[in-house]
Amino acid sequence: MAPFPARSASSDGYRIVAAPARARFARPDRPETDVWTYNGTVPGSVVRLRQGERARLVVENRLDQETTVHWHGIRLPNAMDGVPGLTQPPIEPGKSFVYEFTPPDAGTFWYHPHANSLEQLGRGLAGAMIVEESEPVAVDRDLVWVISDWRLNDGGGIAPRFGNRMEAAMSGRVGNTVTVNGRVSEAESFLAGERVRLRIVNASLARIMALRFEGHRPTIVALDGQPCDPHEPENGRILLGPAMRVDLALDLGGEPGRRYDVIDDFYDGLSYRLTQLAYDARRPIRDHSVDAPVALPRNPLPEPDLASSERHTLTLQGGMMGGGMMGGGGGMMGMGHGAVWAINGQSMNGDGHAGMEPALVFERGRSVVLELRNETAWWHPMHIHGHSLKVLSRNGRAVPHRQWQDTVLMAPKDVVEAAFVADNPGDWMLHCHVMDHQMSGMMTVLRVA
Ligand code: C2O
């Protein structure tokens, strides 16, 4: 695998430049691709911050259109959230914006634009953001896989025309080329006996993944940056919707010299090899496998008080159903022009703009239970800004393993209950992270006042 671009912070913080560049996803005989990058690479530089330490990130826009950066999953002050019109003016071409915040939680996060999101993310603007624990976690190596999904045409270029209405009403823009850290199906090298913390970020526009590790039993130790009770994935498949992250503790117990496939088989009949675990021929680095579990310290998330919480329902509506378009064409009240999706009958389009009226207003400090109801025939990874949701139940069954997520994947017809303390003042977006869905109406605003 290509050396992963890292960049350390200087005393005046990180500089992140959004600009066009060229990338090579595959073998040298394959054509290069014109992409948009953070600091010249896809994915962008890994930003490493420390929990509880103030961070300063200067974003410079060298694109020919407005942009902003959203620090996905970080509980930060509203003015630093990167939503154009709602939390800041967009960054004009040639201009910069300084983001400053202190990340309260350690874990695996990511950053991406929140302006013209479908195209900007689809052309490559995304990077991992890691907030380090104050005490290092006992692993031999800490690896990051940023997974991206591209729709390339025969010449290797990114297929144009983002925002196909029919696609937007269905699964969104699922591509034809999946990369790990910007490369197509290469192998990651390991030594037998190693214990690795593997952080996986699904940075795709719409592709949902179900990852299987041949010959290995990874343990899930965190979801969306938040530590959970360590557990093995259900049926051995790690389900990862767009924008979701998982931290795995991976013990390399395979045979020296062998290669093991990592498979994504989410879509029926379309399974493919994402990458391989390639073992060095040397003998194992330790005689016995490490048996102490990897334990991540919990983050200081406020525990919702369920007894006193207020309860609200957010119903996801629209899209193609039984051959017809629900909503759009005026079928659904409140659906604006070009909208195909709605939440509680209201559609907000685009990436964020001024004057978005909140659907719900919470008094600061209140515990809230959200009931998310997916009435559509499609999957939706629902993302909340500025907070993390404690997932309580799914379709009436309690969710095990203490699961905090900023992006909750909803299968068709799913009903999920999730709780949080509305403790972060400001106007916060809640939207589907399938970018075509967000752009075409599946978005709303929650106000904490
Ligand atoms: Cu990662 Cu509003 O998005």
Ligand code: CU
């Ligand atoms: Cu969606």
